[in-house]
Amino acid sequence: MLSSLETAAHPERLRRVVIDPVTRVEGHGKVTLLLDDEGHVRQARLHIVEFRGFEKFIQGRPYWELPVLVQRLCGICPVSHHLAAAKACDQLVGVDQLTATAEKVRRLMHYGQVLQSHALHFFHLASPDLLFGFDDAVAHRNIVGVIQEHPEIARQxxxxxxxxxxxxRITSGKRIHxxxxxxxxVNKAVSAVERDLLRADIGQVLAWAQAAVALIKRLYEAERAGFDRFASVASNSLSLVDDSGHLELYEGGLRACDASGQxxxxxADCGDYARLLREEIKPWSYMKFPFIAALGPEHGWYRVGPLARINNCDRIATPLAETERQAFVALANGQPVQAALATHWARLIELLxxxxxIERLLDDPELSGTELITEGVLRQRGIGVLEAPRGTLFHHYEIxxxxxxxxxxxxxSTTNNNQVMNESIRQVARCYLDGHQLTEPLLNQIEVAIRAYDPCLSCATHALGQMPLQLDLVDADGRLEDRLQRHADGTVLRCDVPDAADARDRFGACGC
Amino acid sequence: MRCFDPGHVHAVPVAPILVLGYGNPSRGDDALGPLLIDRLQQLQVVGRLAGVELLTDFQPQIEHLLDLLGRERVIFVDAAPGLSAPYRLLPVETTQSQTQPEPQPEPQSSSALQVQDEAQIQPELQVLGWTSHRLTPGALAHLFRSLYGEPPRLELLAIGAEAFELGAALSARAEQNLRVASNWLLKVL
Structure with a gap:
């Protein structure tokens, strides 16, 4: 059910707060809050300038370029796009079953991608909030603070x-592209030398992964009451599972559960995604809002990503992660866990x-096999679906x-999570910001909620010296009442307010 | 040999100089870093630039700390909008202030009330990127020092850029800047 804070009855009478852009997420995000005269939140929205131009960009290109070309969609998860496009291309060339070697090499690549992505998110982006608290000094609440106080965690x-x-690098041939x-x-298998190289460190990686799960459990349980409540949203969940209902990241059928786990x-066949899912367009956002077609847009929106996957699956096929999954599901007595911050815990179970x-695959001789390619008859439609680090990813091509x-x-993935991220910030706005004066720690609470989903906005451009953070409070007439600016160097300043015309100019273009 | 050892890729000692060019090749002038690396790689094919390792990536990331290990000198190469000269070589320690060569207008802060006393902001944070998964070269320098000790000599070659549209080719100005910057870099390597 959609939150009442999505659209205020009389927005023209309300004050507007803009958090632009959201920090420590990939790309550009903006949050707008509308407040009444008493400072109560009446509307909260997360706007994301999604990278929609890519679909147009690739039209007219030959299909065989896709697995390389789509990596330029995103500098953070290029391998997920590489593999999703390759899966779609398998169908285009009429191949329904890869050789054992090809599938295992691809799986190894995918597990490497998810592992490194989850490690980056937890240790670099999320751990400062979790280790130091959401209201810790901004100068300390960052990776530098983590290195200074927890150097071993940072090093891991x-x-x-x-x-x-x-x-x-070993499975795709290059560090990038x-x-x-x-x-x-695939165009190469894994050689014995390469396998030995990865084997040499996998024991250490496993130990660190277990330690990471232990750390998030400790952090979560220490703040259990607050974490259970913070940004918690009851939602449907969507993910892949294998034929036995196990957690599956590369290949499987679609499973959707409601908020109670039913x-x-x-x-479901991934090729039927367009029948099962629909996308709603809302006038205030560039990013679409997917929903389960049978439930409609108001009740059918869903969550994807680590929390959805761990909630949805019946088991995990590896023993250490399965043990951790069982501890995790006990959080909600077997019901789906709906706390946004539990996503960090689920993410680290997946890392494990x-x-x-990876350890299992490195012991599999088929990883070094010689049968790499299967051939078929060209088809006109290909749909590749996998579980990217942030959630279910769909690539659909017609040639x-x-x-x-x-x-x-x-x-x-981030589009799939659009509504649930919006609902999470509304929950935070309602519970923690309502009626309070704006401060950086309050601003950060909104960002903590968003960061739990690790949104990736598919933009690898990174021009120097850009993207400061600004939070403005504007009255109903467009006059700027208050402004906080966080600069690229980390300083946070409260500024003199410019004139009202300036404020109207700025907000006239935000589309909300 | 271990994954975590520097130089394991070639099983040879780490090259003393690393040039790391970064950017998205499909976004107009953002391709300047990777394109400069492409040019240098062509020269390596014919036997030049011995002792120099060339890397490219979408953006600086935390694992690049390990690429800094064992080096004498590292040059990052990036596209820089707003640069009046074709290129500038900047010491990384002061990256944040010097990578905005055309100073932006100050925000309305001349009489600003500081929410947080600037003196409380640790100097090293002034080189941190705050806004995405990426790190700045200055942040890498600081993190390197925290984890591994004194970093190698680190510099940023900022090449003038102006357009970052998806699917666009290099702008004419960026093309020219790339040529000038490449020629200069070849002389100093």
């Missing part, structure tokens, strides 16, 4: 990330799962008789 984060990158997955298979559909899955892209549709 760096090396876990590095290990995942090495898995990617790799070409390992090709339509119908299955809405199960083992990936480490175990013409010359193999050129005629149509492309991508639903990225």
């Amino acid at each position: 984060g760096v090396l876990l990330r590095k290990y995942g990158q090495e898995v990617i 790799g070409s390992g997955a090709v339509p119908g298979g 299955i809405l559909f199960d083992h 799962y990936c480490a175990e899955a 013409d008789e010359n193999g050129l892209i005629r149509k492309a549709n991508l639903i990225v």
Whole structure:
């Protein structure tokens, strides 16, 4: 059910607060809050300037370029796009079943990607909030503070990330812009030397992954009451599961559950995604709002990503992660866990799962097999779906008789989480900001809620010296009443207010 | 040999100089860093630039700390909007202030009430990137010092850029700047 804070009855009578951009997420995000005269929140929205131009960009290009080309969609999760596009291309070239070697090399690449992404998010982006508190001094609440006070944790984060990158380099051929997955298979197996290189450190990686899960459990349980409540939203969940209902990141059927854990559909063919899911357009956001078609837009929105996956699956196929999953589901007595901050816990269970899955694959002789490619007859439609670090990722392509892209549709993980992220910030606005004067720690609470989802806004541009953070309080006439600015150097200043015309100019373009 | 050892990729000692160019090749002038690396790689093919390792990535990241280990000198290469000269070589320690060569208008802060006393902001934080998964070269320098000790000599080669549209080619000005910057870099390497 949609929150009452999505759209205020008389927005023109309310004061507007803008948090632009949200920090420590990938790309550009903006939050707008509308307050009444008593400072009560009447509307809260997360706006994301989604990277929609890419589908147009690739039209007319030959399909075989896709696995390499789509990596430029995102500098943070290029491997997820590489593999999703390759899976779609498998269908385009008429291949429904890869060779064992090809599938295992791709899986290894994918586990490396998820492992490094989850490590980056937890150790670099989320741990400052969790270790020091949401209201800790901004000068301290960052990776530098983590290194100073917890150098071993920081070092482990760096090396876990590095290990995942090495898995990617070995399986895709390059550190970035790799070409390992090709339509119908892979272009290289894993050599004995490469396998030995990864084996040398996997025991250490496993130990660190276990320590990371222990750390998040300790942090969560120390703040259990607050964390259970913070940004908690009862939602449906969508993810892949394998034929036995196990956690599955690379290949499986779609499972959707409602907020109580009842299955809405199960083992659904990913090729039917367009029938099962719809996308709603709202006039105030560039990003669409997907929902489960059978439930409609008001009740059908859902969560994807680590929390949805751990809630949805019946088991995890690796023993250490399964033990941790059982401890996790006990949080809500077997019901789906709905606390946004529990996503961090779920994310680290998945990190552990990936480490175990990598260890298993490294012992599998088929990883070094010689049958790499399967051939088939060209088809006109291909749909590749996998579980990217942030959630279910859909790549859908249609080609013409010359193999050129005629149509492309991508639903990225962050788009799938659009509504649930909005609902989370509304919960935070209602419970923690309502009636209070704006301060950086309060601002950060909104950001903590968003960061739990690790949104990735698919933009790898990073021009120097840009993207400060600004929070403005504007009255109903467009006059700027208050402004906080956080500069790229980390300083936070309360500023003189410019004139009202300036404020109207600024907000006239924000579309809300 | 371990994954975590520097130089394991080639099983040889780490090259004393690293040039790391970063950016998205599909976003107009953001490709300047990777394109400069492409040019240098072509020269390595014909036997030049011995002792120099060339890397490219979308953006500086925390694992690049390990690429700094064992180096004598590291040059980051990035596109820099607002640069009046074709390029500038900047010491990384002061990256944040010097990578805005055309100073931006001060925010309305001349008589600003400071929410947080600037004196309380640790100097090293002034090189941190705050806004995404990426790190600045200055942040890498600081993190390196915290974890591994004194970093190598670190510099940022900022090349003038102006357009970052998806699918766009390099702007004419960026193309020219790339040529000038590449020629200069070849002389000093």
